[in-house]
Amino acid sequence: MRNAYTIPPQKITPSFSGHQTFPFRYTWLKKGVEAVIKDSTVFSSENASVTLGVGKNMVNSIRHWCRVSRLIEEGTGQPKQLTMRLREQGTGYRRGQFVPTALGRAIFGENGFDPYLDDPATLWLIHWQIATNTDQATAWYWAFNILRGNQFTLPIFARDVYKWARQQKQSMRPVSANTLQRDVNCFIRTYCQSRHSDGVVEETFDCPLVELNLIAELPDGEGYEFQRGDKETLPIEVVAWAIDTFWESRLLWGKSLTFSDLMYAPASPGRVFRLNEDTMTTYLEKLAKLTDGALQYDETTGLKQLYRHRNLKQMELLEGYYE
Numbered sequence: 001m002r003n004a005y006t007i008p009p010q011k012i013t014p015s016f017s018g019h020q021t022f023p024f025r026y027t028w029l030k031k032g033v034e035a036v037i038k039d040s041t042v043f044s045s046e047n048a049s050v051t052l053g054v055g056k057n058m059v060n061s062i063r064h065w066c067r068v069s070r071l072i073e074e075g076t077g078q079p080k081q082l083t084m085r086l087r088e089q090g091t092g093y094r095r096g097q098f099v100p101t102a103l104g105r106a107i108f109g110e111n112g113f114d115p116y117l118d119d120p121a122t123l124w125l126i127h128w129q130i131a132t133n134t135d136q137a138t139a140w141y142w143a144f145n146i147l148r149g150n151q152f153t154l155p156i157f158a159r160d161v162y163k164w165a166r167q168q169k170q171s172m173r174p175v176s177a178n179t180l181q182r183d184v185n186c187f188i189r190t191y192c193q194s195r196h197s198d199g200v201v202e203e204t205f206d207c208p209l210v211e212l213n214l215i216a217e218l219p220d221g222e223g224y225e226f227q228r229g230d231k232e233t234l235p236i237e238v239v240a241w242a243i244d245t246f247w248e249s250r251l252l253w254g255k256s257l258t259f260s261d262l263m264y265a266p267a268s269p270g271r272v273f274r275l276n277e278d279t280m281t282t283y284l285e286k287l288a289k290l291t292d293g294a295l296q297y298d299e300t301t302g303l304k305q306l307y308r309h310r311n312l313k314q315m316e317l318l319e320g321y322y323e
Contacts, residue, residue, distance in 0.1 A: 238321070
């Protein structure tokens with residue numbers, strides 16, 4: 001089977017900053033979403049540090065990661081036309097207001113699914129949200145969806161992701177080598193355990209996504225390797241949720257998806273979760289029972305296809321898992 005996929009040009013607005021060099025920590029997403037539920041302007045408040053219990057740079061980092069994970073979004077909850085009028089009038093709307101997304105409220109809101117990230121399924125959901133976010137987490141998206149091959153070194157990673165971003169948006173403002181290096185370092189620390197021998201103590205706390213074992217440092221210490229294959233902590237409900245999200249985001253309104261699309265297309269479950277073909281097949285064969293026939297995998301015609309007979313209700317998939 002193919003190990004590459006033809007990738008068309010994309011319209012992107014690349015970003016290589018915003019995290020303040022910090023990968024997110026266990027309590028950060030919960031703090032951010034809960035704070036936004038209570039006060040939509042919390043991140044622009046003079047008391048944000050007191051409210052969240054962290055320094056100013058970490059306040060900005062919490063806001064960044066909540067947005068990158070698409071757990072909060074900028075908005076007022078007002079209809080678009082009204083929001084535009086309020087902006088023009090200078091009343092009612094202030095820049096920097098945020099509201100929780102449906103997923104953010106479902107995980108971290110009142111009676112949320114998993115506010116303390118005790119279940120690895122939640123980490124897989126958050127990983128998906130980040131690794132498919134082209135604009136706000138460009139390096140993360142590139143690593144899981146564009147980078148060819150299983151092994152990489154950080155200098156070549158930095159060079160190639162920047163080159164790719166410039167190809168997608170030639171009008172992109174230049175990014176300094178230091179900014180790019182900090183972004184790449186933050187990426188690797190999102191998935192690899194920190195070395196605690198020296199450095200700032202606050203920067204040695206591991207990101208929860210380290211638990212997913214998606215990337216490992218090579219024995220020679222000179223590079224890294226994606227861990228492709230079986231994912232024991234990745235439940236079928238999250239895979240089904242990701243497949244449906246992938247289907248909708250690509251505007252694939254047809255009734256079928258090829259196995260190749262699901263395995264190798266950018267922002268596909270196969271690439272984002274680093275599955276191998278046997279593992280993907282196992283998941284696909286379970287979908288008919290899970291979705292009561294809404295999704296059904298078939299190989300009988302010689303073509304490996306996933307068929308969608310009716311639309312899924314994504315939140316019901318997650319509710320079925322967490323209940």
